[in-house]
Structure formats: structure tokens, C-alpha cells
Amino acid sequence: MSDYEDGYAAAQNNQGGNYHSSKAAGALLGAGVVGAARLVPLALRLLVETIVAAPFLVLALVVTHPLDFLGSRYSTPRLLCIAAVAYGTLALLYYLKGIAIALRLRGERAGSLLLAGCVVVSVIVPALLLHWLMDYSLPTASLLVSWGVPVAFGLFTYTRYRFTQDFAPTFTLWAYRLGYRAASR
Known part of the structure; x- marks a missing residue:
């Protein structure tokens, strides 16, 4: 095989690797966004319940x-x-x-x-x-x-x-x- 063909095959393998790794990164990013979208309501609910229970937490701190x-x-x-x-x-x-x-x-x-x-x-x-x-x-x-x-x-x-x-x-x-x-x- 000539140097040209070796370089061409290496470039094809590299591009395919970049394509698949970028596709995997996009999937991970998408999963992260979906996971964050699920965690945000839970975090907001926890924050709301903590604010509502704040008087009882303060009383417990004082006690x-x-x-x-x-x-x-x-x-x-x-x-x-x-x-x-x-x-x-x-x-x-x-x-x-x-x-x-x-x-x-x-x-x-x-x-x-x-x-x-x-x-x-x-x-x-x-x-x-x-x-x-x-x-x-x-x-x-x-x-x-x-x-x-x-x-x-x-x-x-x-x-x-x-x-x-x-x-x-x-x-x-x-x-x-x-x-x-x-x-x-």
C-alpha cells in the first residue's frame, strides 16, 4: 500500500471516530439535559418544602x-x-x-x-x-x-x-x- 492510501485510510478511520465520538457526546449531552430537566422540578419542590418547613427548622435549631x-x-x-x-x-x-x-x-x-x-x-x-x-x-x-x-x-x-x-x-x-x-x- 502506498503512503497516500495509508494516509487516506487513517483519515477515514479518524473521521469515523470523530463522527461516532461526537454522536456519543451529543447523546450524553442530550441525556444530561433530559436528566437535568427531571431534576429541576425535584430541586424546586425540595426548595419549596424547605421554605414552608423553615419555621420548624428554626425552632429545632433553637431547641x-x-x-x-x-x-x-x-x-x-x-x-x-x-x-x-x-x-x-x-x-x-x-x-x-x-x-x-x-x-x-x-x-x-x-x-x-x-x-x-x-x-x-x-x-x-x-x-x-x-x-x-x-x-x-x-x-x-x-x-x-x-x-x-x-x-x-x-x-x-x-x-x-x-x-x-x-x-x-x-x-x-x-x-x-x-x-x-x-x-x-
Whole structure:
């Protein structure tokens, strides 16, 4: 074989290799875009649920802060304790919501009072804390911004908890059902 033919065959092999490798890279890029498109809604949902559960996370941080036996600030026992306290208080909220819904369905006024207490603890107090945080960290913010963002946050969290509906998320459904059964007797 001549040098020309060897060079021609090598170039053909190289082009074919580039074509197939670029095709594989395109397929991987496409799979990455599809994977990212699937991960973005999950990440947004996690962010939303974290924002809604933020009052319970802050309460858990306050409760576990003085507990020195849990170790350093980011130790595994402390983080597990924070998660347990946050989940426990969220489950308590849904337990009380279950009682309130059952009482409201029976026509008792105590259900509305209990429901109002749940709304104050999980919607109004966090919105006020957000307002105070914004006033402290952004003193030059307009009145519309310093009250608009907390009110929007309060309305958003209120719609996420669905306080007037017979509903609880899967991870706290057991607590809601216990409260509902306790008030139904």
C-alpha cells in the first residue's frame, strides 16, 4: 500500500471516530439535559418544602443549640436531632390540624379556634419574622417590599398547608389521622 492510501485510510478511520465520538457526546449531552430537566422540578419542590418547613427548622435549631452533648455545630447527632425536632413539631401541627378538621366537621367552634392557632404558629409568626428580618437587613427597602414579601410568603405557606381541607402530606399523614380519630370519638 502506498503512503497516500495509508494516509487516506487513517483519515477515514479518524473521521469515523470523530463522527461516532461526537454522536456519543451529543447523546450524553442530550441525556444530561433530559436528566437535568427531571431534576429541576425535584430541586424546586425540595426548595419549596424547605421554605414552608423553615419555621420548624428554626425552632429545632433553637431547641438543639444549647445541647452540648450533641457535639459540634455540624455533627451527625446534632443534625439528626434537628431533623427529628423539626419533623416532630411538623407532625404535631398536623395532629392538631386533624383534631381541628374533625371538630369543624362536627360543627364545634373549638375546631375553628384550634385551626386559628395552627395558622398563627405556622403562617403569621414566620411572616412577621420575615418582615422583621427584612427590616433589619434591608433598612432602605420600601414599605411595599418589606411588607409585600412577608405577606406573599404567608399566603404561599397558607395555601401549602391547606388548613381548611381534609388533607395531609404523606410523611405526616399518620399524625393527621391520629388527631382526626382522637377528635372523632
